[in-house]
Amino acid sequence: MNSRHNRHAEDGADVLSARGFQEPAAALAELRARLEAARIAKRLTKSALAALAGLGRTTVSAAFSGAAPPPSAETVYAVARTLALQPRPLLELHALATRAAAVPSAAVTSGAGPSAAGGVGRPIAQCRPHDLGVHPAADTPRHTGDDHAQSPTDRRPRTRLRLPGYVRRPHDAELADLVAAAAAGSSRMAVLVGSSSTGKTRACWEAVQPLAEQGWLLWDPRYPSHPEAALADMERVVPHTVVWLNESQHYVGAGGGTGERLAAALHLLLTDPARAPVLILGTLWSSYARAYCALPRTDGPDPHAQVRHLLAGRQIVLPDAFDRKSIKAAEALADAGDAQLAHALRHSGDRRLAQFLAGAPELLRRYRSASPPARALLHTAMDARRLGVGLNVPLAFLAEAAEDYLSDDERDALDDHWFEQALADTGEPVHGNLAPLRRVRPRTVREDPDGTGGGDGPPAPACRLADFLEQHGAGERRRLCPPTSFWAATHEHLDVPDELHLLARAAAHRGRTLWARRLLAKAVDAGSTESLSRLAELYEESGDRSAAETLYQRAAEAGDRDGLLWLARERERTGRYEEAEHFARQAIAAGRGFVMYELAMLRAERRGLAGCEDLLRQAAAAGHDYALEKLAVSRERAGDFAEALALARRAADRGGPGVLRRLATDREFAGDLTTAEALFREAADAGCTQSLYSLIKLREKAGDSAEAEQLSRQAADDGDTDALRRLAAVRAAAGDVVAAESLFHEAADAGSVAALDGLALLRENLGDHDGAEHYAHRAADEGMTHALFRLAEKRKDAGDRGRAEELFRRAARVDQVRTMALQEIALLREEAGDRDGAEQAARRAAEAGSTEALIELADLREDAAGSCGGGGAEALFEEAAALGDSYALGRLVRMREEAGDHEEADRLARQAADGGDTRARNLLDELRANRKRRRGAAWSIGLPLADSKADQLCHWHSQRRDS
Numbered sequence: 001m002n003s004r005h006n007r008h009a010e011d012g013a014d015v016l017s018a019r020g021f022q023e024p025a026a027a028l029a030e031l032r033a034r035l036e037a038a039r040i041a042k043r044l045t046k047s048a049l050a051a052l053a054g055l056g057r058t059t060v061s062a063a064f065s066g067a068a069p070p071p072s073a074e075t076v077y078a079v080a081r082t083l084a085l086q087p088r089p090l091l092e093l094h095a096l097a098t099r100a101a102a103v104p105s106a107a108v109t110s111g112a113g114p115s116a117a118g119g120v121g122r123p124i125a126q127c128r129p130h131d132l133g134v135h136p137a138a139d140t141p142r143h144t145g146d147d148h149a150q151s152p153t154d155r156r157p158r159t160r161l162r163l164p165g166y167v168r169r170p171h172d173a174e175l176a177d178l179v180a181a182a183a184a185g186s187s188r189m190a191v192l193v194g195s196s197s198t199g200k201t202r203a204c205w206e207a208v209q210p211l212a213e214q215g216w217l218l219w220d221p222r223y224p225s226h227p228e229a230a231l232a233d234m235e236r237v238v239p240h241t242v243v244w245l246n247e248s249q250h251y252v253g254a255g256g257g258t259g260e261r262l263a264a265a266l267h268l269l270l271t272d273p274a275r276a277p278v279l280i281l282g283t284l285w286s287s288y289a290r291a292y293c294a295l296p297r298t299d300g301p302d303p304h305a306q307v308r309h310l311l312a313g314r315q316i317v318l319p320d321a322f323d324r325k326s327i328k329a330a331e332a333l334a335d336a337g338d339a340q341l342a343h344a345l346r347h348s349g350d351r352r353l354a355q356f357l358a359g360a361p362e363l364l365r366r367y368r369s370a371s372p373p374a375r376a377l378l379h380t381a382m383d384a385r386r387l388g389v390g391l392n393v394p395l396a397f398l399a400e401a402a403e404d405y406l407s408d409d410e411r412d413a414l415d416d417h418w419f420e421q422a423l424a425d426t427g428e429p430v431h432g433n434l435a436p437l438r439r440v441r442p443r444t445v446r447e448d449p450d451g452t453g454g455g456d457g458p459p460a461p462a463c464r465l466a467d468f469l470e471q472h473g474a475g476e477r478r479r480l481c482p483p484t485s486f487w488a489a490t491h492e493h494l495d496v497p498d499e500l501h502l503l504a505r506a507a508a509h510r511g512r513t514l515w516a517r518r519l520l521a522k523a524v525d526a527g528s529t530e531s532l533s534r535l536a537e538l539y540e541e542s543g544d545r546s547a548a549e550t551l552y553q554r555a556a557e558a559g560d561r562d563g564l565l566w567l568a569r570e571r572e573r574t575g576r577y578e579e580a581e582h583f584a585r586q587a588i589a590a591g592r593g594f595v596m597y598e599l600a601m602l603r604a605e606r607r608g609l610a611g612c613e614d615l616l617r618q619a620a621a622a623g624h625d626y627a628l629e630k631l632a633v634s635r636e637r638a639g640d641f642a643e644a645l646a647l648a649r650r651a652a653d654r655g656g657p658g659v660l661r662r663l664a665t666d667r668e669f670a671g672d673l674t675t676a677e678a679l680f681r682e683a684a685d686a687g688c689t690q691s692l693y694s695l696i697k698l699r700e701k702a703g704d705s706a707e708a709e710q711l712s713r714q715a716a717d718d719g720d721t722d723a724l725r726r727l728a729a730v731r732a733a734a735g736d737v738v739a740a741e742s743l744f745h746e747a748a749d750a751g752s753v754a755a756l757d758g759l760a761l762l763r764e765n766l767g768d769h770d771g772a773e774h775y776a777h778r779a780a781d782e783g784m785t786h787a788l789f790r791l792a793e794k795r796k797d798a799g800d801r802g803r804a805e806e807l808f809r810r811a812a813r814v815d816q817v818r819t820m821a822l823q824e825i826a827l828l829r830e831e832a833g834d835r836d837g838a839e840q841a842a843r844r845a846a847e848a849g850s851t852e853a854l855i856e857l858a859d860l861r862e863d864a865a866g867s868c869g870g871g872g873a874e875a876l877f878e879e880a881a882a883l884g885d886s887y888a889l890g891r892l893v894r895m896r897e898e899a900g901d902h903e904e905a906d907r908l909a910r911q912a913a914d915g916g917d918t919r920a921r922n923l924l925d926e927l928r929a930n931r932k933r934r935r936g937a938a939w940s941i942g943l944p945l946a947d948s949k950a951d952q953l954c955h956w957h958s959q960r961r962d963s
Helices: 024-042 046-053 057-064 073-082 087-102 170-183 200-207 226-236 258-271 286-293 305-311 324-335 339-347 353-357 360-368 372-387 395-405 408-412 418-427 467-476 484-493 497-509 513-525 530-541 545-557 561-573 577-589 594-607 609-621 625-637 641-653 658-669 673-685 689-701 705-717 723-733 737-749 753-765 769-781 787-797 801-811 815-831 835-847 852-865 873-882 886-898 902-914 918-941 950-954 956-962
Strands: 007-010 013-016 188-193 217-219 241-245 278-284 315-317 437-440 462-465
Touching: 024 046, 024 057, 024 073, 024 087, 046 057, 046 073, 057 073, 073 087, 073 324, 087 324, 170 188, 170 200, 170 278, 170 315, 188 200, 188 258, 188 286, 200 278, 226 258, 258 278, 258 305, 278 286, 286 305, 286 315, 324 339, 339 353, 353 360, 360 467, 372 395, 372 408, 372 418, 372 437, 372 462, 372 467, 372 484, 372 497, 395 418, 395 462, 395 484, 418 437, 418 462, 462 467, 484 497, 484 513, 497 513, 497 530, 513 530, 530 545, 530 561, 545 561, 561 577, 561 594, 577 594, 577 609, 594 609, 594 625, 609 625, 625 641, 625 658, 641 658, 641 673, 658 673, 658 689, 673 689, 689 705, 689 723, 705 723, 723 737, 723 753, 737 753, 753 769, 753 787, 769 787, 769 801, 787 801, 787 815, 801 815, 815 835, 815 852, 835 852, 835 873, 852 873, 852 886, 873 886, 886 902, 886 918, 902 918
Parallel strands: 188 278, 188 315, 217 241, 241 278
Antiparallel strands: 007 013, 437 462
């Protein structure tokens, strides 16, 4: 078996062992030769093979082409099974063949391909994945049995970091399409969005490997800081460069407008034909993506406008867990000898292979079993990161801040070298170089050749928290307020203005107003203009309007939007209208047209829209689209439809066709269907998808089903895979089940996952429960995670509790709907009289991150008992409160207050306020004021104290829930 000429039997045929091939190229050639021989023997065309294997024709063709990169392991596995070959020896060949990805390509070493002269970055083939942020994968135990304890020698990190075999999942296909487009000459961008350690960065690394063979460069801008490096060298990006923005929040989330400027620069890079092709790849946690893409309130700032525009249509979402198909592919690689994947498959249990391989379970174990000093450092770093401290946490800050995280007994037990020992403990690697809290060496910011730039000296020693623990801490400690030592160390040791501003905001939310003022003052001294307005706001809240106005004036002089807005509002409120307009025009000159719009809306409260049209025109001229919409509405109300339409068209020319849709909707409500239809068509032509759907509905209502279908097919041809699905839903609602089902199938074939969900609900309505479940499972497998949950809800509403619960249990296996499904199971169990089963499901939901089920059960039992906290509700509220639920804390406050235990009520209210719950702080103030009034009333009439506000306090929880 060790000789190259040894053979073994496979399906009755002699096959050369994969071990005999030492060169990747030879292994790849042998792999393709075996597949080709089997295809010819089966007399299959490549198209027929693709259909039988469930693969794309291009994928199969590339697998056999000597000019293409190696096929994926999943492709090899699927083709092997279809051709009746044993996958294992072929996957062994594939593993040998793909070693080429780690070797510099001929195009790079020979000097072929794009030149880096004058550009930034280095050849992809010369990059190492771990240097780019790919997590080192968990090593398999050195012992043959996993139950053996490791010796101290075993715990030492291995010197060579290895990556396990890569399992391609649905998001990889999207990435591959983008890479192919970039390789063909078009600039593209994608940001992979998901939880920590789900494989985002590894997916990007695997995706760019075909570009390595073409000699592409990769630019990873980090120094002197992520956003500064990216902005400074963006102009130097040359064609055939991958811009690598791992942990993109450090770039587009930078404060002081830096993130917005960077987003605009990235957009210019993407749209500059002179620098095409470039490929921009980034990664983001889901929480950051939601924050950046959230639409602003019309009366508030829009801090992420450029980022939201940049991310629109460019996000690829990664699931937390592998689906069944991906698990099978991983099992195939494990069977072929991938020990890391085999170990992960045996021990992960919940299909979260990426997290297991990234060391998540071991990180959690180390965190939970840490010594008190080590745990104090970890808690300090968790709080620092979640509240705004940068990626590198200074050691001097950490040492001082950690003091109050220790109890008195724990502090007394410390020796003189406790900090160094705790750092050593938290810095011990789990595997590779991944540790709970490891020391880092920030690079020195050096001067440019012209003598500019450079730092104030060598950077301070720092450490970095493992990002999985950072995410874990953000959830586990979200309701906890750091102790005094944390705020004191923040003021003493931190000096980055953006960090100080964020930390001050966190302090203010937790009732630490004095610390918030001190931190903001330090940020102002460090040059933060936005901190001036926030500091002014705190003084205003305390009643010192004179100090607040002085600070707002300083902010306005620096062009700060909030400062200018406050001064304009204040002058308008006091009747000094010309001064108010002066500040609004000053804001326009500073590029802040929003202030004029805000002033117009304030004046409209007294005079109506017609009384502020002049201000709206100024705001519209400054580029504020909402002003155009309000002006169009005002003109329409005044009967000047011609000008209203002209304004709506101006908005559409600026990229805001929604104003045309607003006019169309008004015309529809007024009964002018002809004008409404014309405006919907115009808005749809301008890119407003909702207008197209409104137009389709109008045609359906008019009985013109043929044109409605034609419009839907036109939209589908233009790339809107959901258009036919929407038409199917309209037909289903009208009772045309046959046409609806046909359209749903057509939409599903065109790629609409929502159509599968529509088919599931349609089959359910027809009584075909098995068919409904089939389509719901398909939709869930394709990424529509709530399909099973929706079907379960429908069965519950129909009174089929048994089938509903069965589906809820299946849905509970899907990460995105797990807590909702468990909550429904808990309510069904409670309804059936199974209190223990209900509590068990509620606790599982709490373990998964949601205390809503515990709260729902508590409310139900309290209502059934007819008394506050009765029926076991109080115990459930206590359980939820212990997990950090501020609503539950508020309910307990009410119970303690009604029972006369004011000291405990105060303690609980302070605990909720410390978690940043402003309602809890207001409740605490109300409790104290109420007691003071009651004491006065009791003294004056000689009666014992009475809980005169108890009824109002009883409603606090419902207000909290509604918010």
